[in-house]
Amino acid sequence: MKQHNIVLVGGGSTWTPGILKALTKHLHEFPLKRVVLYDVDEERQEVIGEFAKILFAEEAPEVEFTYTTNKIEAYSDMDFVFCQMRTGGYPMREKDEKIPLGFGVIGQETCGAGGFAYGMRSIRDMIEMVNDVRHYSADAWILNYTNPAAIVALALDRVFPDDKKILNICDQPVNLLRSYGRLINYDYNKFEPTYFGLNHFGWFTHIFDENGNDLAPKIKEMILQGGFRPVDAEQRDQSWLDTYALVEDMVRDFPEYLPNTYLQYYLYPQYKAAKLDSHHTRANEVMEGREKKVFEECRDIVLKGTAKKSQVVHNDAHGDMIVEVAASISNNLRRTYIVIVPNNGIVSNLSNDVMIEVAASLGINGPAPYAVGEIESFYKGLIEGQHAYEKLTVEAYLEGSYTKALQALTLNRTIVDAKKARLVLDALIEANKEYWPELK
Incomplete structure (x- = not known):
């Protein structure tokens, strides 16, 4: 070897x-x-x-x-x-x-x-x-x-x-799989998940065991009955425990799939903003x-x-x-992992240029992603809006475009309002002079 x-x-x-x-x-x-x-x-x-x-x-x-x-x-x-x-x-x-x-x-x-x-x-x-x-x-x-x-x-x-x-x-899907394993007392290494979305913006549709049984309904039921905690809850800061706890709300409101924890920022932006401390944030916790x-x-x-x-x-x-x-x-083991790849028809009703996060087998030639097919309107709409934001962000950087930066932040579900987006953008430009290209 x-x-x-x-x-x-x-x-x-x-x-x-x-x-x-x-x-x-x-x-x-x-x-x-x-x-x-x-x-x-x-x-x-x-x-x-x-x-x-x-x-x-x-x-x-x-x-x-x-x-x-x-x-x-x-x-x-x-x-x-x-x-x-x-x-x-x-x-x-x-x-x-x-x-x-x-x-x-x-x-x-x-x-x-x-x-x-x-x-x-x-x-x-x-x-x-x-x-x-x-x-x-x-x-x-x-x-x-x-x-x-x-x-x-x-x-x-x-x-x-x-x-x-x-x-x-990204390791968050694996963190979630580990946490599901803890919740139902099951070896997460035996899970065969199906997943689609963007990074920090996706959903598990099924979690199969080694016999082909879908454990997702059981996982959702247990979350609704007793909440949700990370697999390493004893080592986590309170902000992460709060983050996992809100998965219960997302499953209750949108019970079809199991959500990535980060979706709460987009589904409940006003609620989350009100809960965050502007004087002591996650960065302070980490430091x-x-x-x-x-x-x-x-x-x-x-x-x-x-x-x-x-x-x-x-x-x-x-x-x-x-x-x-x-x-x-x-x-060339061809194990299954959740990775980020160009869509190219994986989700058939999304454009090919979306960088989709999806399960794939990994071998010597890289990822071979598993097809997802069509997704329903709610998920398609969320992903298309988020992708547009991400695409405009990249174009704002590559083109040095203030307009595209403003468009990106206006589209983002955590902001929406263009006047507020402009205020935030101008403040971020001032803070990032050393790092960003000049936006015109």
């Missing part, structure tokens, strides 16, 4: 330890020769990188590990690129969340105006990353976690339409919670010289999924 060279872009992320642990866990099916962390923030990455040296020394000493801020070293002779960059870091995420809330509309990392701002920042660096990778490792697979994945996927498809080795993925904990523990591991019994390197969906996806591609 081939040993792989991989680079993890965004090496200073708090999610990196979990991915590194997943790499050591899956060595039997995804052998490694060299692992490189790459980040433009040297200080953040050094903390994670020094921790990683200890982790690999203890769990995979045969793997060559380095970390760098040099893109030539990072991207040369790579088989896989795992990407999880966050342009602007958490300080800009905080602005993404607080600026819209100041105008009475939802401030959220990937949804609404916050997602728009983050998307406009991500596009530039993602395009640069793909160009750099293709220069130094022309045949590498690029597996992308970078948010907002819907906008990023659309932009990369527009700029690199012939590049068939870019795959955009005060996971961010602080991960960096403190990584430093402690370096001082102790061992990563054994560490809580920072626990396995989760985020780490396991990206490594399992890489293994499925490399070994």
